[in-house]
Amino acid sequence: MDEVLIEGLRVETVIGVYEWERHVQQRLELDLELTTDIRAAARDDDLTHTLDYAAICERLTTYAADNAHGLVETFAERVAQLVIAEFGVRRLRLTVRKPGAVASARAVGVRIEREAG
Numbered sequence: 001m002d003e004v005l006i007e008g009l010r011v012e013t014v015i016g017v018y019e020w021e022r023h024v025q026q027r028l029e030l031d032l033e034l035t036t037d038i039r040a041a042a043r044d045d046d047l048t049h050t051l052d053y054a055a056i057c058e059r060l061t062t063y064a065a066d067n068a069h070g071l072v073e074t075f076a077e078r079v080a081q082l083v084i085a086e087f088g089v090r091r092l093r094l095t096v097r098k099p100g101a102v103a104s105a106r107a108v109g110v111r112i113e114r115e116a117g
């Protein structure tokens, strides 16, 4: 099966388990691998037959700006379910990185795989 890719999407959001983190915006970086079949889009050269990665990036940026979470795990799960529900994605792999959370690490985060249904 084919995949539509989004790599290194930077979003600003309220995220963290500590009290001070409830009052600041922090950056998360998202990678998504979205399983789909691109053959109809390629055959007809038609965006409406595939996943519009620009539309998904815009939606996730808005979601992050409008919602607060404690754990990166919670953010990842909500984003995965949103992408499945709103964009009709059947299967995805999502990596969420929180750069700067641990000074001695380039980034920390989670990676999940989810399927519709």
Ligand SMILES: Nc1nc2c(c(=O)[nH]1)N=C([C@H](O)[C@@H](O)CO)CN2
Binding pocket: 015, 016, 017, 018, 021, 070, 071, 072, 073, 098, 100, 101, 102
């Ligand atoms: N597995 C996780 N561990 C930690 C998280 C998290 O979301 N998932 N969060 C924190 C703090 O918010 C930290 O990022 C502040 O620097 C600690 N551990």
